[in-house]
Amino acid sequence: MTTRPLLKPPLRSPGVQRAQRSRRRFRDDLSGWLFVAPASILVLGLSFFPAVWSFILSLQEWNGFSEPEFVGLDNYSALITDDDFASAVMHTGIYTALFVPMSVLAGLFLAVALNRKIRFIGLYRTAIFVPFVASAAATGILSTYLFNPQFGLVNNVLRVLGLPAQGWLEDQTQAMFVIALMSLWGQAAFTTVIYLAALQDVSPELLEASRLDGANPWQSFWSVVWPSLRPVTIFVTIWQTIGAIQLFDLVYTTTRGGPLDATKTIVYYLWEQAFRRLEFGYGSAVAYALFALTLVITIGVVLYSRRRGQDAF
Amino acid sequence: MTALDSRPTVDEAVQTTVAPVARARTPRRRRMSGWHFVLAPIALLFLLPFVQMFMASVSPAKELVSYPPPFIPSRIDFTGFIALFQNTDIMLWLLNSTIVSATAIASHLVFCSLAGYGFARLTFRGRNFGIFAILGTIMIPTQLLMIPTYVLFSRLGLVDGLGAAIVPWLATAFGVFLMRQFFMSLPRELEEAGRIDGASRWQIFIRIILPLAKPALATLAIFTLLGSWNDLVWPLIAINNDNAFTLQLGIANFQGTRRTQWSLLMAANVVATMPLILFFLFAQKQFIQTMTMTGLRG
Numbered sequence: 001m002t003t004r005p006l007l008k009p010p011l012r013s014p015g016v017q018r019a020q021r022s023r024r025r026f027r028d029d030l031s032g033w034l035f036v037a038p039a040s041i042l043v044l045g046l047s048f049f050p051a052v053w054s055f056i057l058s059l060q061e062w063n064g065f066s067e068p069e070f071v072g073l074d075n076y077s078a079l080i081t082d083d084d085f086a087s088a089v090m091h092t093g094i095y096t097a098l099f100v101p102m103s104v105l106a107g108l109f110l111a112v113a114l115n116r117k118i119r120f121i122g123l124y125r126t127a128i129f130v131p132f133v134a135s136a137a138a139t140g141i142l143s144t145y146l147f148n149p150q151f152g153l154v155n156n157v158l159r160v161l162g163l164p165a166q167g168w169l170e171d172q173t174q175a176m177f178v179i180a181l182m183s184l185w186g187q188a189a190f191t192t193v194i195y196l197a198a199l200q201d202v203s204p205e206l207l208e209a210s211r212l213d214g215a216n217p218w219q220s221f222w223s224v225v226w227p228s229l230r231p232v233t234i235f236v237t238i239w240q241t242i243g244a245i246q247l248f249d250l251v252y253t254t255t256r257g258g259p260l261d262a263t264k265t266i267v268y269y270l271w272e273q274a275f276r277r278l279e280f281g282y283g284s285a286v287a288y289a290l291f292a293l294t295l296v297i298t299i300g301v302v303l304y305s306r307r308r309g310q311d312a313f
Numbered sequence: 314m315t316a317l318d319s320r321p322t323v324d325e326a327v328q329t330t331v332a333p334v335a336r337a338r339t340p341r342r343r344r345m346s347g348w349h350f351v352l353a354p355i356a357l358l359f360l361l362p363f364v365q366m367f368m369a370s371v372s373p374a375k376e377l378v379s380y381p382p383p384f385i386p387s388r389i390d391f392t393g394f395i396a397l398f399q400n401t402d403i404m405l406w407l408l409n410s411t412i413v414s415a416t417a418i419a420s421h422l423v424f425c426s427l428a429g430y431g432f433a434r435l436t437f438r439g440r441n442f443g444i445f446a447i448l449g450t451i452m453i454p455t456q457l458l459m460i461p462t463y464v465l466f467s468r469l470g471l472v473d474g475l476g477a478a479i480v481p482w483l484a485t486a487f488g489v490f491l492m493r494q495f496f497m498s499l500p501r502e503l504e505e506a507g508r509i510d511g512a513s514r515w516q517i518f519i520r521i522i523l524p525l526a527k528p529a530l531a532t533l534a535i536f537t538l539l540g541s542w543n544d545l546v547w548p549l550i551a552i553n554n555d556n557a558f559t560l561q562l563g564i565a566n567f568q569g570t571r572r573t574q575w576s577l578l579m580a581a582n583v584v585a586t587m588p589l590i591l592f593f594l595f596a597q598k599q600f601i602q603t604m605t606m607t608g609l610r611g
Contacts, residue, residue, distance in 0.1 A: 025438075031514055032437025039428035039484040040443055046481055047450035050461035057460060064464065110355070118346040120353075126597060127356035130363070132604065133589035135543035137565040138582045142362045144568070145369065145575060151382045153365055159381065185362065193604040246454060249545045253565050267456050274460050275550055287457045294454055 058284035068281070075285035085286065087261065088269040091176065095265065096244040098180040103240050104233065106184060107191020112221070114192065115199050132189035140253020143182045144169060169255055172262040179250050179263060187243075191236050198232040199225070234305045241301075242294055266290050366586070370394065370579035377575040393576030394583075401577075403584060405556065406563040409475055410542060413559060417482035417541040418534050424484040425533060426526060429492025430518055434504065444493075450486045455547075463550055477551035478559055482541045488533055491606055495529035496522065528602070535596070535603040542589065560585050 058075055062068035079085055114125055134142070146153050147168035155165040169175050202225050210220045248267040251257060257264035257272070264272075266286065274283030365384070369377055370393055372386035397403055431437075432444050462481070463472070471477040499522065507517040548562040558566075564581045567574075593600050 028435070029437040029439075032431055032435040032440060035431030035435060035514075035518075036428040036440075036443055039424040039489050040447065042424065042480075042484040043447055043450055043486050043489065046462060047453050047458060047486070048446070050458040050465065051453050053461035053464075054457050064467075113348055113352055113355075116346070116348060118348060120349070124352040124356045126594065127360045129597070129601065130590060130593055131359055132600070133539065133543075133593050134363075134586055135561050135589075136545050137543075137561040138366075138586045139362075140565065140568065141578050141582050142366055145579070146362060146365060151378055151380055153361075153382070153384070156381050185359065188359075190604055190607070193601055197605050242454075246456060248456075252545070252549070253568060256568075270456060270459075271546070271550070275463070280460050280464070284460050287454075287460065291454055291457050295452075 054284045054287060057281050058288050060281040062280045063278040064280055071281070075282050076289075078282070079285050079289055084261075084264075085266075085269060085289075088264050088266045091261075091263060092245050092247065092265045092267075095176050095180055095247055095263075096241060098177060099183055099244045099247075100237060100240045102180065102184050103187060103191050104236055106188045107195050107236065108229070108233075110188060110192040111195030111199055112225075115196060128192065129189040131186050134186050136249030137253050139182055139186055140250060143178060143250075143254050147178050170259055172259050175255050175259060175263045179247075179254060182254075183247075183250055187240075191240065194232060194236055195229065198229050202228050234301060238298055238301050241297055245290070245293060245297070266293075363586075363590070366579050366582050369575060370583045372576055372579075374574070374576045377579075378573070390576070393574075393578075393580035396574070396577045397580045397584070401563070401567075401581075402555070402558070403560070403563065403581060406558050406560040407584065409478075409557060410560040412475060413478045413482065414538055414541045416479050418537045420483040421485070421488045421533055421537040422530055425488030426492045426523065426530065427518075428484070428489045429494075430496050430522060432489065433493045433496035434501075435514065447486045447489055451490075459547070459550055466551055467553075472551055472553045473557070474554060475552075475557045478544075478548050478557070481547060482537065482544075485537075485540075487536065487607070491533055491536070492526070492529060495526060499525060528599075531596070531599045532603045532606055535599050536607065538592070539589070539603070 057068075059070060059072060060068040061071050061075070110128055114121065114128070131139075147155075149155060149165060149167050149170055152168070154168065158165055166174060168178050206224045206228075207220055210224050215223065245265075246267055247265045248271060251263050251265055251268050252271075255263045257268050267290065270283050270286040270290065273279045273286060368384060368386060371389045371391060372383075372393075373388065373390040374392060376383055376386055432440060432447075466472050466477045466480070469476075471480060503521055503525070504517050507521050512520065543561060544559070545561045545565055548559045549565070552558060552562060564578075564585055567578055567581060
């Protein structure tokens, strides 16, 4: 293609050349878009368009059937004074405060424990990772049985140990803890795998140096391994936090928000408002509040880590 | 084969790397590692819910609600499974879930690899805008999209059938990015060789690039399988018709309707979880790869 103009003097006028070039460019554009169009239309069509629509809905009062009524920012101002929403935020906060540190620490601990070549290590890894495939529906049924106050395995173990039986999912103060524990069971694999990958990048030279300096494994871990895992820790913290404040599935499959609304999270409240009470406008406002919360937390953690000189991304 | 194959996967790295910390502590190789005392109980604890599930699914119904409950059933009793298959629509739900996941996987493999290749290697106007827009959608939480998407789907009549469950899983931003990352890592010489032989872009993609993409396609397939098979919130919102229930939706509703039929519930759990557990045991390496990639999308 490129050799031809070298052999012949340019016979074609610049106009013709330009036309040819633009035709080829058009062909490139066309084939490029043919490759990317199906997925792009699906992904963008099912995200940007609904996201904008959702914002418009949040300014309306609408039950899906009647004529939507424009109410400006009323939904948002109602949200601020809504006690049920405030308690949903609090319940979500409790779950996040329980689940995120547990899952990050468990991931770190399990990764360190699994990062060695000993007998049965493959079995250990499989056992810890396999709950990752359990669905929320399955985990929900398992949780309600394991933590059943009357005949559940957990209370039975407590009984054998001579400890008093607990209400677990039927107890207002314990239900969220059980949900966090069962989330951890299913998701520990994720943080563990991320930390395992990160442990491979810890500099062996630094570890060797700290060993030669007389550090014991415990000291080496805190002075060498832990600091080099900082970016990953920040990343999984953000990731797990975003996941935690969107908790819905496991609440639906265990307590359905109870007992006495003690496990009603933001997304559960959103779902109830939108799909049980058909408050599409108010539900959309809750969704945007959740989105804002997610953004604030993400930006906050990133800025905090930047200021401390740790870049997670 | 390619540069990619020589790169160790996370799993290989996990298997082959001995932590220097541990090596420093145990110079004598024969001594049994103290970590067994930590790992074995933890591993058992993680397996316990599944073990309980299998035990309970074949327990006589009465034993499950007796006090104290026996962990190991006195005899194997399949009444839970029999009741499950006779009295509920689980076969229909299983079929529905299979249709949803199979369609989702097939469509993900086709659309996401096409788009991933296009965004990674083809030059066309609007490419960067497209990449930026799709990346941007990852920031949008799904909860923001639920209400309008439901309204849209119900107007299109999708909520009366499986369509509502399938459409959001036809292609995802994550799938496009996973494939784009993979294709960008392939050496450009592969395509140049094809172009010299006079192959079209399409032929290069089908004959040269796609056969090399098997590991990435496996990762994508597992991601899609896990997501679509286990999805609960979206089917819960979008499926209005009992005949279009997915497996997860069906068993989640048992919580209300069959609360005390524990052997049936546990049998349902076994049916819902077994396919993925077996698949996990069979393709553990790819699952771990998928988890790592899911984490890297941030």
